[in-house]
Amino acid sequence: MLYVEDVYKSFDGFMAVNGANLYVEKGQIVAVIGPNGAGKTTLFNLITGQLKPDAGKIIFEDEEITRLPPYAICKKGIARSFQIANIFPRLTVFRNVQVSILSQQNKSGKLFRSASNMAVKETYEILEHVGLKDIADHLAGSLSHGDQRILEIAIALGNKPRLLILDEPTAGMSPEETNRTMDLIKDLASARSLTILFCEHDMDIVFNVAQSIMVMHHGRTLVQGPPEQVKQNKEVQEAYLGGDEDA
Amino acid sequence: MEQGHTLTLAAFGSHLLVGLSRAMILFIVSSGLSFVLGVLRVPNVAHGSLYMIGAFAAYAVFTAVGGGSTGFWLALIAAPLVVAAVSFGAERSLFCRLYEREHLMLLLFTFALMLILDDLVKIIWGAEYRSIMAPDYLKGSIIVFGSSFPRYNLFLLAAGPVVAVALWLFTNKTKIGKIARAAAVDREMVGAVGINVSWVFAFAFVLGCFLAGLGGALVAPTVSITLGMDHDIIIEAFLIVTIGGLGNIWGAMVGSLIFGITQSFGVLLWPQFAIVFPYAAVVIVLLMRPTGLLKSVW
Amino acid sequence: MGRWNRKTLLLCTALFVVLLLLPAILPRFYTYILASIFVTSLLAMSLNLVVGHGGLYQFHHCAFYGVSAYTVALLITKAHVPYWIAFGAGPLAAALVGFLIGWFCVRLSKLYFGMLQISLGSLIWALAFRWYSLTGGDDGIHGISMPDLISSTKNSYYFVLIVLTISLILMYIILKSPFGTTLQATRDNPERCEAVGINVRRHQLAALIISTFFAGVAGILYVVVEQSVFPDLLFWVFSLEIFIMCLLGGWFTFAGPIIGAAIMVSLRTFVGVYTEYWTLVLGVLLILLIFFLPEGVMGFVLDKFGTSATHRETGGSH
Numbered sequence: 118m119l120y121v122e123d124v125y126k127s128f129d130g131f132m133a134v135n136g137a138n139l140y141v142e143k144g145q146i147v148a149v150i151g152p153n154g155a156g157k158t159t160l161f162n163l164i165t166g167q168l169k170p171d172a173g174k175i176i177f178e179d180e181e182i183t184r185l186p187p188y189a190i191c192k193k194g195i196a197r198s199f200q201i202a203n204i205f206p207r208l209t210v211f212r213n214v215q216v217s218i219l220s221q222q223n224k225s226g227k228l229f230r231s232a233s234n235m236a237v238k239e240t241y242e243i244l245e246h247v248g249l250k251d252i253a254d255h256l257a258g259s260l261s262h263g264d265q266r267i268l269e270i271a272i273a274l275g276n277k278p279r280l281l282i283l284d285e286p287t288a289g290m291s292p293e294e295t296n297r298t299m300d301l302i303k304d305l306a307s308a309r310s311l312t313i314l315f316c317e318h319d320m321d322i323v324f325n326v327a328q329s330i331m332v333m334h335h336g337r338t339l340v341q342g343p344p345e346q347v348k349q350n351k352e353v354q355e356a357y358l359g360g361d362e363d364a
Numbered sequence: 365m366e367q368g369h370t371l372t373l374a375a376f377g378s379h380l381l382v383g384l385s386r387a388m389i390l391f392i393v394s395s396g397l398s399f400v401l402g403v404l405r406v407p408n409v410a411h412g413s414l415y416m417i418g419a420f421a422a423y424a425v426f427t428a429v430g431g432g433s434t435g436f437w438l439a440l441i442a443a444p445l446v447v448a449a450v451s452f453g454a455e456r457s458l459f460c461r462l463y464e465r466e467h468l469m470l471l472l473f474t475f476a477l478m479l480i481l482d483d484l485v486k487i488i489w490g491a492e493y494r495s496i497m498a499p500d501y502l503k504g505s506i507i508v509f510g511s512s513f514p515r516y517n518l519f520l521l522a523a524g525p526v527v528a529v530a531l532w533l534f535t536n537k538t539k540i541g542k543i544a545r546a547a548a549v550d551r552e553m554v555g556a557v558g559i560n561v562s563w564v565f566a567f568a569f570v571l572g573c574f575l576a577g578l579g580g581a582l583v584a585p586t587v588s589i590t591l592g593m594d595h596d597i598i599i600e601a602f603l604i605v606t607i608g609g610l611g612n613i614w615g616a617m618v619g620s621l622i623f624g625i626t627q628s629f630g631v632l633l634w635p636q637f638a639i640v641f642p643y644a645a646v647v648i649v650l651l652m653r654p655t656g657l658l659k660s661v662w
Numbered sequence: 663m664g665r666w667n668r669k670t671l672l673l674c675t676a677l678f679v680v681l682l683l684l685p686a687i688l689p690r691f692y693t694y695i696l697a698s699i700f701v702t703s704l705l706a707m708s709l710n711l712v713v714g715h716g717g718l719y720q721f722h723h724c725a726f727y728g729v730s731a732y733t734v735a736l737l738i739t740k741a742h743v744p745y746w747i748a749f750g751a752g753p754l755a756a757a758l759v760g761f762l763i764g765w766f767c768v769r770l771s772k773l774y775f776g777m778l779q780i781s782l783g784s785l786i787w788a789l790a791f792r793w794y795s796l797t798g799g800d801d802g803i804h805g806i807s808m809p810d811l812i813s814s815t816k817n818s819y820y821f822v823l824i825v826l827t828i829s830l831i832l833m834y835i836i837l838k839s840p841f842g843t844t845l846q847a848t849r850d851n852p853e854r855c856e857a858v859g860i861n862v863r864r865h866q867l868a869a870l871i872i873s874t875f876f877a878g879v880a881g882i883l884y885v886v887v888e889q890s891v892f893p894d895l896l897f898w899v900f901s902l903e904i905f906i907m908c909l910l911g912g913w914f915t916f917a918g919p920i921i922g923a924a925i926m927v928s929l930r931t932f933v934g935v936y937t938e939y940w941t942l943v944l945g946v947l948l949i950l951l952i953f954f955l956p957e958g959v960m961g962f963v964l965d966k967f968g969t970s971a972t973h974r975e976t977g978g979s980h
Binding site for chain 2 (some may be wrong): 788
């Protein structure tokens with residue numbers, strides 16, 4: 118479904134992504150792992166269009182999307198959540214998700230209909246699924262950190278994506294919250310037939326959830342494969358145990 | 365035939381020089397605006413008012429000392445210092461409390477400052493035209509390219525580069541200058557290293573305003589010092605900083621040169637609408653390079 | 663929520679009726695001042711569409727207002743175009759200029775947007791100021807004739823009130839629509855909007871066209887009330903004054919700008935009686951606002967008396 122081929126990105130001489138490869142098959146849950154600074158978020162930014170690669174190709178459902186702007190990529194069926202909660206603080210939780218749904222329905226430009234009556238069912242459906250229905254009328258900016266992360270994902274769901282990309286969805290979460298989020302991911306994949314790509318820096322967390330893991334280190338793809346295979350891989354063990362920050 | 369050819373060339377050359385000397389004033393004022401913009405990331409809307417105060421302060425000092433050569437030089441030194449003091453007062457009393465707030469508030473504060481300073485000038489000096497005179501050796505004109513060229517403009521042509529070099533040395537070679545430049549790029553880093561960012565901002569703001577005052581004092585002998593001086597110059601400075609690249613001092617130089625020269629040629633070719641020429645230049649530049657000709661500091 | 667809306671609707675209708683009846687009892691001067699307030703309110707509301715609800719740094723809104731006013735004035739006085747056609751041309755001209763300048767500006771980030779607008783808008787001012795033969799320069803254009811129907815103070819008041827009300831209703835509908843909600847999302851987080859499939863630039867440009875169109879409508883109303891135009895209408899300091907009105911009233915609320923305009927125009931008229939230093943007073947007022955009332959009057963009131971979080975979103979209440 119998604120094929121990232123030999124992608125490079127540098128910032129003022131610093132190679133953030135130095136030859137990354139990734140393939141995601143439809144229906145899979147794929148995790149990209151690597152220590153901080155490995156280039157995971159940069160890679161995701163390249164895929165969803167916030168950044169343009171210096172070299173390489175990104176192909177989604179047989180179509181090249183390398184140089185498209187973010188909103189065009191979204192329209193192709195890819196939705197994404199961000200590492201730092203990227204929500205609409207002055208809008209209610211309901212409206213946060215509704216904006217996304219309206220965009221997907223191509224109704225963002227409608228001037229003379231009341232938004233209160235539009236996409237209400239779909240919005241509540243998503244809010245219910247992620248467990249935010251009770252606080253639908255709270256201002257998003259007033260939510261707790263954990264709830265904001267969930268809202269992040271809810272907004273992405275509003276786009277009815279075929280591929281959902283989550284950037285470090287469990288960053289800063291406690292162990293129970295992390296488990297709950299991982300369960301949510303598994304649930305979303307099956308309930309909505311989503312293909313999910315996410316990144317993490319803890320391999321143990323993804324072990325039970327991902328069907329394929331890609332390991333990044335210093336911007337490069339070390340290996341990609343089923344979890345067991347990746348865990349046994351010598352290079353991966355070195356990268357994780359050889360003096361780098363977390364593991 | 366020969367005569368006509370020389371005259372056109374003379375006019376060309378003469379206007380070029382006038383444009384250049386005007387550009388020097390524009391540079392001195394714009395560089396101050398650009399510097400503040402670079403470090404504080406706020407366009408100082410009051411910048412024009414400070415320029416105007418520089419001119420009025422020069423007048424005040426000049427007349428207080430009884431005019432003449434001493435009056436002129438004293439005014440040139442004292443006026444920018446007065447402006448610096450005023451800006452320092454405004455900054456430490458009120459402006460600095462806004463550093464943690466969103467940028468829009470800082471900008472609105474500078475707007476309020478402009479409103480207050482404008483009326484203060486009106487209260488202190490009234491609405492009449494004032495003037496001061498340059499010392500004798502800078503008065504009058506000499507013949508350049510076959511037409512007369514004010515000596516004072518030669519002085520400006522020299523003063524501009526001197527200020528540019530001094531500014532460059534100050535921001536690149538002194539410790540405080542380097543810190544200010546670092547704060548422009550990454551204020552959090554500077555704060556994290558233990559430097560008091562608020563004082564860095566104070567320094568940058570005061571320096572920027574000093575330059576505005578200096579510009580006002582330098583231009584004083586050549587114009588009628590009056591209310592409304594600030595409005596003209598602030599628009600020009602905004603334009604120059606926009607095409608030069610936000611926060612970039614060299615950009616301010618480039619922008620000023622473009623502006624001054626196109627304006628000068630505008631006067632030559634279409635006096636009533638001379639203003640259109642620099643604006644046209646601005647539009648062309650922005651069509652090609654929307655973020656300015658030189659890299660903006662951030 | 664339903665209860666609140668009905669109550670505000672009742673309040674607004676009552677207010678409208680009161681305003682309709684006022685000219686019968688007020689001296690002509692006050693009718694004129696009220697009409698001025700209406701015109702300024704519309705201008706401030708149009709600005710707030712893109713500032714408070716759109717998050718754009720629209721620093722020279724009056725350029726569009728002035729373009730419309732001058733277009734109407736010139737068409738009536740120089741081209742002798744029928745009144746109502748001239749009235750139609752004003753907002754169209756404003757929206758066109760809004761589109762042109764906006765096209766440049768939306769490509770740039772916040773600060774550049776604002777500075778560029780001041781710069782380009784000032785060009786228009788400079789043209790109006792210097793093109794004496796066309797625009798009368800600093801003197802402006804006076805004695806613009808108006809259709810008999812609306813030429814008296816009273817009648818111009820009614821005309822302005824009606825146009826204002828219609829415009830406000832339209833703006834309210836637009837803000838409550840998907841377009842309006844999406845616009846507010848672009849204010850809150852343009853990057854996130856791109857990621858959910860919204861072409862932020864196009865959306866902002868559309869908002870600018872709408873906003874400048876309404877500024878143009880305000881321009882017509884100005885000509886109707888004053889029957890003259892001046893370059894001051896195009897002056898950037900005036901633009902910032904309107905900006906302050908939005909801030910004063912509360913720019914995240916729907917009706918804030920109207921409150922702000924009413925306060926400022928009244929204050930200016932009142933202060934003008936005692937001193938010529940209105941600019942100084944305005945500056946001090948602005949500083950007080952920045953330090954003590956950043957959410958504006960409406961924001962402050964809603965904070966104190968608003969009962970649910972929904973009140974502050976999309977200007978859901980008055």
